Amino acid sequence: MNSKMIKRHAKITIFMHWFNTFCWFFLLATGLGLIRNDDLQLTGGWWSNLMVSLFGSAETLLLVHEIVGLVWAGAFMVFLVFGFRKYVLPFLRQIFTYSPSRDLKWLIKKNIQMTLGYKWLKRLGFTPDIPEQGFYNVGQKLFAVVSVLGGIVIVVTGLIMFLSNILIDNTAIVQWAILIHFVTVGLVIGGLLIHIYMAAISPDERPAFFSMFTGTVPEDYAEHHHKLWYDEVKTAERKAHSA
Amino acid sequence: MMKKQLAMVIDSSSCIDCKACMTACKVENQVSAGNWRNWIKVQDADFAQSGRPEGADSMHFQPGNCMHCDNPTCVQACPTSATYKDEKDGTVKVNENLCIGCGSCIPACPYGARYRRPDKKIVDKCDFCEHRRQRGDLPACVTTCPTKARTFGDLNDPDSDVARLLKRNKTMRVINPESDTRPNIYYMSMTAPLNWPVKAEIPTPIQLWKFVNPLVWGFVGLNALGVLAMLGKQLLVKDEPPVSVHEEKKEDAHE
Numbered sequence: 001m002n003s004k005m006i007k008r009h010a011k012i013t014i015f016m017h018w019f020n021t022f023c024w025f026f027l028l029a030t031g032l033g034l035i036r037n038d039d040l041q042l043t044g045g046w047w048s049n050l051m052v053s054l055f056g057s058a059e060t061l062l063l064v065h066e067i068v069g070l071v072w073a074g075a076f077m078v079f080l081v082f083g084f085r086k087y088v089l090p091f092l093r094q095i096f097t098y099s100p101s102r103d104l105k106w107l108i109k110k111n112i113q114m115t116l117g118y119k120w121l122k123r124l125g126f127t128p129d130i131p132e133q134g135f136y137n138v139g140q141k142l143f144a145v146v147s148v149l150g151g152i153v154i155v156v157t158g159l160i161m162f163l164s165n166i167l168i169d170n171t172a173i174v175q176w177a178i179l180i181h182f183v184t185v186g187l188v189i190g191g192l193l194i195h196i197y198m199a200a201i202s203p204d205e206r207p208a209f210f211s212m213f214t215g216t217v218p219e220d221y222a223e224h225h226h227k228l229w230y231d232e233v234k235t236a237e238r239k240a241h242s243a
Numbered sequence: 244m245m246k247k248q249l250a251m252v253i254d255s256s257s258c259i260d261c262k263a264c265m266t267a268c269k270v271e272n273q274v275s276a277g278n279w280r281n282w283i284k285v286q287d288a289d290f291a292q293s294g295r296p297e298g299a300d301s302m303h304f305q306p307g308n309c310m311h312c313d314n315p316t317c318v319q320a321c322p323t324s325a326t327y328k329d330e331k332d333g334t335v336k337v338n339e340n341l342c343i344g345c346g347s348c349i350p351a352c353p354y355g356a357r358y359r360r361p362d363k364k365i366v367d368k369c370d371f372c373e374h375r376r377q378r379g380d381l382p383a384c385v386t387t388c389p390t391k392a393r394t395f396g397d398l399n400d401p402d403s404d405v406a407r408l409l410k411r412n413k414t415m416r417v418i419n420p421e422s423d424t425r426p427n428i429y430y431m432s433m434t435a436p437l438n439w440p441v442k443a444e445i446p447t448p449i450q451l452w453k454f455v456n457p458l459v460w461g462f463v464g465l466n467a468l469g470v471l472a473m474l475g476k477q478l479l480v481k482d483e484p485p486v487s488v489h490e491e492k493k494e495d496a497h498e
């Protein structure tokens with residue numbers, strides 16, 4: 001088998017991904033701890049009690065949540081400005097480009113294969129081949145869209161709450177921001193569960209997991225999982241050779 | 244020992260509407276211009292009323308402030324729990340450092356006891372003069388009242404003035420019948436006006452939050468079930484792609 005490595009992720013993207021992951025886990029843990037209203041508890045409030053005692057007081061918990069949130073948003077602003085043409089724009093182009101019939105087929109078949117297996121794919125009347133995908137597959141693209149748009153909404157609503165007792169006089173805006181912040185986090189977390197399973201637990205995607213540290217994937221993995229991207233890379237290579 | 248429940252018993256018939264309590268409070272707590280932590284409600288005499296129900300033919304003054312309710316709708320409305328019922332003394336408090344000034348609690352108070360400070364943009368209201376109590380003094384409005392209309396103390400201490408007044412007199416609470424918050428200000432015998440507390444209104448986004456909370460967790464739970472299904476299949480089912488897939492791939496590669 002061919003195990004030559006090809007480049008998949010730049011160092012800065014790898015850094016931003018793990019920085020983002022750290023911020024998300026931290027903000028999620030502290031943010032859930034901030035929800036202390038009795039009517040919003042599912043588990044009798046033990047999580048918020050744990051977080052409050054871990055940070056000393058509810059005020060400190062709120063403060064660190066705000067600081068890490070601002071640092072997170074600030075770092076992405078810097079990345080957005082300085083890496084726009086080189087990293088952000090190509091990424092956005094990737095994740096917003098869909099090929100409806102192929103991607104829909106992928107979604108249906110991959111879901112059946114991941115949960116029930118190839119046998120059921122056949123039993124349900126599908127052919128066992130799963131449509132070829134580009135740099136990201138549809139699942140990845142959809143999660144990326146959810147986390148990018150969700151991230152924007154979370155930052156904007158978070159800023160509104162942060163600025164509420166500094167700049168804002170219209171309290172209705174703040175009240176809606178609280179609700180939207182919460183719901184959006186819920187939507188991203190739903191996707192995140194699948195993302196973490198696919199990226200870190202499913203054996204099929206192990207090489208992609210390593211690539212989030214090393215930046216490279218083996219060619220045969222690329223060919224098998226991201227055929228359209230692999231072909232592009234090969235064509236580019238061939239052109240570079242003949243030039 | 245029972246927990247403390249600080250409370251007021253007010254004899255509104257001795258109130259002369261001199262507004263000394265309002266002024267004292269305003270100065271003591273540096274209440275911002277245009278806002279008040281306490282009030283005196285006025286019922287005008289109505290000589291035209293037929294049958295003249297008791298009290299209708301004379302003016303009546305009714306002092307009040309935050310009622311530190313046992314069923315505080317403001318606490319239920321607060322998304323950050325900055326507003327809370329203090330277990331130690333039974334007062335309803337606002338934690339300045341947790342309040343983000345979203346104003347959700349303001350319409351949730353039937354008595355209009357809360358306002359948003361224009362300077363700090365956070366919510367403020369009567370705290371039974373906590374800083375005065377800490378040094379052993381009574382709330383400013385109680386000390387200052389020339390007719391001693393306001394009595395203050397611990398309801399659960401049988402030797403306190405409020406407990407004794409409550410035991411010896413017929414008292415009533417001023418509530419909105421649609422949202423009884425079980426206030427801790429008691430009025431001695433007939434007081435008026437009675438129809439002014441509004442219905443407690445929790446703002447729509449906060450009510451919606453309580454409604455969507457289980458839906459959001461349900462959505463997250465469904466995704467978790469999906470992950471479990473994939474994990475179960477990964478661990479329990481031996482799942483190889485049929486050989487034909489590989490063969491097709493090879494044919495592709497030869498093209």
Ligand code: HEM
Nearest residue numbers: 020021024136140141143144147196199200208209211212
């Ligand atoms: C334990 C936590 C996480 C692990 C193990 C993980 C792992 C990975 C890996 C291995 C990739 C590369 C996939 C590839 O090259 O094909 C990736 C991509 C990505 N990750 Fe994560 N990640 C985690 C947390 C997060 C979080 C918290 C977010 C955002 C909320 C996130 C957003 C993304 C996005 C948008 C991509 C690119 C597109 C995609 O794969 O969907 N990740 N992640």
